Structure formats: structure tokens, C-alpha cells
Amino acid sequence: MTDQLTLRRSAARPAPRARPRPAPSAERVVLLAAPLLFLALMLAAPLAELLGRSLADGGAALRTALGSAVFLDAVWRTLWLALVATLVTVGLGTVYALAVAVGPAWVRAFLVAGLLVSLWTSVMVRTFGWMLLELPTGALYWLLHNLGLADAPLQVFQTTAAMYPAMVAVMLPFAVLAVLGPVTAIDRDLLAAAAVSGAGPLLTFRTVVLPSLRGAMISGGVLVFVMSLGFYVTPLLLGGPSNLTVSGLINAQLRTANRIDVGAAMSVLLIAGTVGAYLIADRLFRVSERWGGR
Amino acid sequence: MNPPLRRALGHWRAPVCVLAAAAALLFYVPFLVVVATSWTGGEFVLFPPQGFSLRWYASVLGDPEWAQAFRTSLWTSAVATAVAVVIGTLGALALSRLRSRTGRRLLRTLFIVPIAIPPVAYGAGLYLVNIGSEPLYGTFVLFVLGEAVLGAPYVFVLVANRLEQTDPTLHPAAATLGASWPMILWRVDLPLVLPSVLRGTLFAFVVIFDEVVLSVFLVPVGGRTLPLQMLGASQEAFSPQLTAASTLVSVVAVAALALFGLAARIRKDPP
Structure with missing residues (x-):
């Protein structure tokens, strides 16, 4: 099974190239050890502190966090927000990238x-x-009011609904950028072949365009999802204090409730969730290869 | 421009363009609203703005609090970006020299994972480290290093992608000619990746300059970065001063980037 997978994987890639010869050790120390040490230290030390705080007293803080209805509420709100933002931005981002490729000059500009x-x-x-x-x-009320569509002030600000459009707007560029390169790289011969065989727009889209973009859409989606899970400013300012996401709740624990241990426990859970989601996606879809070169 | 793709989309082309243009409004409208409210003549942030005046710009530029926040942001972001660029570039160079598949995989994951770590959780962890370490507490050290961690992945990705596209025979060729590894690094790799390093620098700087969460947790008492100042202003009194400051920062950023793009273009194809 593993062999089969390896085989398929290597078949799907460009021909392997000659690797550089083994690096001498001094080169390795300078190039590899310095950044590794820096990153490992800067990631491990905060994580160790967080773990230490949340596991003190036999994990009391962790139990408090997991037993708190406010936290579970925030988790659902965050997951839902991230999921919707991801689906909408990936769909809209693909359309955006396609329009950049096929639109008239002024639309592209x-x-x-x-x-x-x-x-x-x-x-x-x-x-x-x-x-x-x-x-x-x-401004939205002003516009709607002048169009005769609203006569009472809007009740959107500091609700959960207020966060969605802003999150989509903030995350959309990442989705567009992920898909833009692959859109320009769609195989023209395949498109021509589809045209010659008489395929209509929908069939061509399904059989040529979508398969060429799928990988980029997935890796862009994973990026947006993971970033949305931890997003701070936009939900905090637009959702208000009664619609906190997990990030906002951690912030409140540390800065206003003065429960550093509970905040630390929530941080550990949030990191576990986002990094876990990223690592699973990386395993399934090889996301980091798409981002960080082969 | 892509004629085959255009033909392939057929009559779906118009709806695709319309939907994309509507999506682009999500980018334009909030920004334009911020700009418009900043030139109000009145005391409050109102849309539509009342009259036209630049008094709030004068107010921001003459305010020592904003000036100090701007200066703090500028130098901390510059130092953090420098660290991020060194770390990210070294990591990408190391990746191009690693042969083991697992090693490459681990290195890549380690360098990209900071994007996946929520800044609040990371900031909380660094905050705990900060309050526990006597010589560092009250300084900008951990703040700057933390920002560098958040900026490094972007440099790493850009440089690693560039190195992927370089000719793999350059290294053996240089080595056969007797070049030592520092010489190869200096004369072969660095010239190749320099444009990507510059782009990475720019990107990392923008990300770091914009980053607010670590400021919230790590900036020493009395210090203020620009995002922190803006966040504070938005929660205390949402005044036209804030939207004027926002407009100024955005205009400076866009102008700097336009200059950078222009310089890059001139270098690429001399007249």
C-alpha cells in the first residue's frame, strides 16, 4: 500500500532531478543549525510555559476551560466562522482569479x-x-436609507453576523493569490482539445479547469481556515464583547478576567486545534509543498 | 490575457467578471469609507463626512503620541524584519541542500507552522516567558523576536520557491571548479535569490508592521506600536483622528510599494 502510494506520488511529479552532493558539515551548521535553533527555541519556550500553566494542579485550568459554556460557545462560533469564511473565500477567490485571467483590460485593472x-x-x-x-x-445605513430600503438604524454591529463579511474580505486575497498562479498555468492544449471535442463551458470547467485548480484551491482553503481560526482583530472589533471567538476569549482571560492559567489552557487547546488541522491537511494534501517549494 | 481560457468559459465569462467585480467592492468600499470620514470638518466620525477639511490630518501629525507610536513601530518592525529575513533565507538555503526526504519535510513544516499558530496563543505564551525572565522583561527583545518568528515563513516560502527553480547543476559545477561552500553561497546562491529575498523583506515588513496581537501582550509598559495605538483609539474614542491616521499609514504604504515596484521594473528592463 505504501509502495503504491509512493509510486503514484512520484509519477505525479516532474522527473526527479540530480540532488546536490552531500553538504559539508560546517555548511550544515551555519545554514541549518542557526535557524533551527532560533525557531525551536522561540516556539518551544512559549509552548512549554503554556503547557506548564494549563497542566498545573493536575490540569485544573484545562478542566475549567473545557467545562466552561462560554468557551464551548466560542469554539463553535470560531469553527463556524472559519468554515464559512473558507468556503466563501475559496469559491469567490476562484471566480476572482478566473476573471483576472479572462476579463477585459479595465476589469482586470x-x-x-x-x-x-x-x-x-x-x-x-x-x-x-x-x-x-x-x-x-x-455608511451602509446611509446607502440603504437613500435607496429607500431601510428606515431604522441597522442592528448589525457587534453581532455575530457582522463578522462574516469582514472576515471574507480580509481572507479573500489569500484565496485569490493561491489560485491566481495555477489559473494562468492551465494547460492551453487541454483547453483547445476540449474545444475541438465540442465540450461546452460547463463540461470544460468540470473536466479541465477545476482539476487544474483543485490543489491550489485546497491549499488556499487550508491557509484561510487555519488563519481564520486564530484571527483576532476583525472578530473582536466587529463581533463585540458578547460574541467572542476563541482568540477574543483568551485575550479577555489574560487581560480582564486575570485568569492566566485558564487563558493558557485555552491557548493550548487553540494551538492544538489549528496546528492539528494544518498538519492533517498537510498530510492529506501536501499543503506545505505547495507553499514552500518541493 | 488567456484567450483559450476565455473561449472555454464561453457565455459564463460575463457573470464571472460581474461577480469578481462585486467581490472587489469588498476591498474598495471599506477603505474608501475610512478615507472619506477622515476629511470631515466635524468632531465625529460620520458618513457622509460633513464638509471637507484636513484638520484631523494636522491633528494626527502634530500629536506626539501618534508620532512616537509610529517611530516605535518603524524601528521594531525593521529589526524584526531583518531577523526574519536572515532566518527565513538561511532556512530556505538549508532546505535546498538537504537530501533526506524526511528532513526536508520536517524543515518545511517547522518553517511554515508559525503561520498556523494563532497569534493570540503565541502572544500569550511569549507573555508568560516574558514575565518569567528578569533581564528581558520591560524590553522589546521578546516582542521583536516574536514578530520575527511570524515574519520568517513568508521569506522562507518566497526564497525556497526561487531555489526550487534554479539549475541544480550550478552547485556541482562550482564545486568542481574548486569553489568552497561559502564561495558558492556568496557567488552562486545569493545573487540568484536576491530578488526573492527583497520581496520577502517587503512582505515580512508589511506583515510585521501590521501585526497587533504581540504588541498587546509584549510591548513594555509605556511603549506603544502603531497598531496598538490604533486599537486603543478605536476602543476609547472613535474619532476622525483615527481614520486620518489610518489613511496616512495606508497612503505611505501604497506609495512605498509603488516606488518599490517601479524600481524593480526599471531594473528589469532598462529603457
């Missing part, structure tokens, strides 16, 4: 400039924009 605006302005600034839009008498 509009789309690319939008992507750049979003990438190069701070997440916080963009979140402020969403706050201003969603405030009871904010």
Missing part, C-alpha cells in the same frame, strides 16, 4: 488594483472600514 489595495493596507484599517459601514447609522 479594477480587480488587480483592488487586490493590491487590500493586501497593502493594514487589516486594522480595513476592519475600521467595516465598523464604519456596519455602525447603526453607518
Whole structure:
């Protein structure tokens, strides 16, 4: 079974190249040891502290966290938010990337400039924009009111619903960027072959376009999902104090409730969830190879 | 431009473009609202803005609190980016020299996993380390190093992708000609990856400059980074000063990036 898998995997890849010769040891020490040591230390020390705090007193803090209804609420809210954000951004991101590839010049310019605006302005600034839009008498109300669609101030701000559009907007660029490269690299001969064989747009999309993009969509989706799980600013500012995500709850435990141990326990659980999700996805879909070269 | 793909989409092309343009509004509209509210003449953040005035810009630029936050962010981000670039580039170079499949896999995972760690949990852990270590507490050391950890993956990914595309025979060729490994590194690898390193520097800087969570937990008492200042201002009094500051930062960022892009283009194809 393992052999079969290896075989399939190597068949799916470009021909293996000659590897560089074994590196001399001094080279290894400088190139490998320094960054490894730095990262290992910077990751292990905080993790050890968190684990130590949450496991003290026979795991009392961990039990408190897991037994708290507020925490479980936050977990569901976070998971749901991340899932919706992922599905919407991957779908919308694919459409966006396709439009960049096939749109008329002015549409392309509009789309690319939008992507750049979003990438190069701070997440916080963009979140402020969403706050201003969603405030009871904010910009959105102004627009709807002038169109005659709303006569009472909006009740969106500081609700769970307020977080969704902003999260989608913040995460969308990552999904678009993940798919954009593969969209331009779709095999033209395959497209031509589909056209010659008389395949319509839907059939071509299903048999040529989608299979070429699937890997990128998955790795982009994993990135968005994992980042959404731990996102902080946008849910905090838009969801408000009564609709906390796990990140917001940890923040509250540490900074206002002064329960460092419970905050640490929740942090451990959150890290376990996100890193676990990432490692499983990496195992299943080889995400990091797509991100970090083969 | 991709004619075969365009033909393949057929009459679905128009809906695809319309939907994408609508999605692009998600990028434009919030930003434009922030910009618009910043030039209000009134005391409050209101949409539509009342009149036009640049008084809030003058207020931000003349405010020592904002200036200090900006300076703090600038130097801490610069140092953190430098560390992130060294670590990420070394890691990518090490990856290109590793032969063991498992080793490569582990190294890649280690370098990418900081993206998957929620900043709040990481910040909480670093905070606990910080309060427990006497010489570091009250300094920016752990804050800067933590930001470097968050920025390093982007450098690593960009440089590693570049190294994947380089000719694998360059190394044996250089070695056959008698070059030592530092010489190969200096004369073969670095020139090849330099553009990716620069792009990685830019990307890491933007990510680090923007990062707020570690600031919340690690910046010493009395210190303030720009994101922290903005977060505080948004929770205390959401004034036009905040949206003016937001606009200023964004304009500076976009201008810097446009200059960078222009410089890169000029270098690529000299007139």
C-alpha cells in the first residue's frame, strides 16, 4: 500500500532531478543549525510555559476551560466562522482569479488594483472600514436609507453576523493569490482539445479547469481556515464583547478576567486545534509543498 | 490575457467578471469609507463626512503620541524584519541542500507552522516567558523576536520557491571548479535569490508592521506600536483622528510599494 502510494506520488511529479552532493558539515551548521535553533527555541519556550500553566494542579485550568459554556460557545462560533469564511473565500477567490485571467483590460485593472489595495493596507484599517459601514447609522445605513430600503438604524454591529463579511474580505486575497498562479498555468492544449471535442463551458470547467485548480484551491482553503481560526482583530472589533471567538476569549482571560492559567489552557487547546488541522491537511494534501517549494 | 481560457468559459465569462467585480467592492468600499470620514470638518466620525477639511490630518501629525507610536513601530518592525529575513533565507538555503526526504519535510513544516499558530496563543505564551525572565522583561527583545518568528515563513516560502527553480547543476559545477561552500553561497546562491529575498523583506515588513496581537501582550509598559495605538483609539474614542491616521499609514504604504515596484521594473528592463 505504501509502495503504491509512493509510486503514484512520484509519477505525479516532474522527473526527479540530480540532488546536490552531500553538504559539508560546517555548511550544515551555519545554514541549518542557526535557524533551527532560533525557531525551536522561540516556539518551544512559549509552548512549554503554556503547557506548564494549563497542566498545573493536575490540569485544573484545562478542566475549567473545557467545562466552561462560554468557551464551548466560542469554539463553535470560531469553527463556524472559519468554515464559512473558507468556503466563501475559496469559491469567490476562484471566480476572482478566473476573471483576472479572462476579463477585459479595465476589469482586470479594477480587480488587480483592488487586490493590491487590500493586501497593502493594514487589516486594522480595513476592519475600521467595516465598523464604519456596519455602525447603526453607518455608511451602509446611509446607502440603504437613500435607496429607500431601510428606515431604522441597522442592528448589525457587534453581532455575530457582522463578522462574516469582514472576515471574507480580509481572507479573500489569500484565496485569490493561491489560485491566481495555477489559473494562468492551465494547460492551453487541454483547453483547445476540449474545444475541438465540442465540450461546452460547463463540461470544460468540470473536466479541465477545476482539476487544474483543485490543489491550489485546497491549499488556499487550508491557509484561510487555519488563519481564520486564530484571527483576532476583525472578530473582536466587529463581533463585540458578547460574541467572542476563541482568540477574543483568551485575550479577555489574560487581560480582564486575570485568569492566566485558564487563558493558557485555552491557548493550548487553540494551538492544538489549528496546528492539528494544518498538519492533517498537510498530510492529506501536501499543503506545505505547495507553499514552500518541493 | 488567456484567450483559450476565455473561449472555454464561453457565455459564463460575463457573470464571472460581474461577480469578481462585486467581490472587489469588498476591498474598495471599506477603505474608501475610512478615507472619506477622515476629511470631515466635524468632531465625529460620520458618513457622509460633513464638509471637507484636513484638520484631523494636522491633528494626527502634530500629536506626539501618534508620532512616537509610529517611530516605535518603524524601528521594531525593521529589526524584526531583518531577523526574519536572515532566518527565513538561511532556512530556505538549508532546505535546498538537504537530501533526506524526511528532513526536508520536517524543515518545511517547522518553517511554515508559525503561520498556523494563532497569534493570540503565541502572544500569550511569549507573555508568560516574558514575565518569567528578569533581564528581558520591560524590553522589546521578546516582542521583536516574536514578530520575527511570524515574519520568517513568508521569506522562507518566497526564497525556497526561487531555489526550487534554479539549475541544480550550478552547485556541482562550482564545486568542481574548486569553489568552497561559502564561495558558492556568496557567488552562486545569493545573487540568484536576491530578488526573492527583497520581496520577502517587503512582505515580512508589511506583515510585521501590521501585526497587533504581540504588541498587546509584549510591548513594555509605556511603549506603544502603531497598531496598538490604533486599537486603543478605536476602543476609547472613535474619532476622525483615527481614520486620518489610518489613511496616512495606508497612503505611505501604497506609495512605498509603488516606488518599490517601479524600481524593480526599471531594473528589469532598462529603457
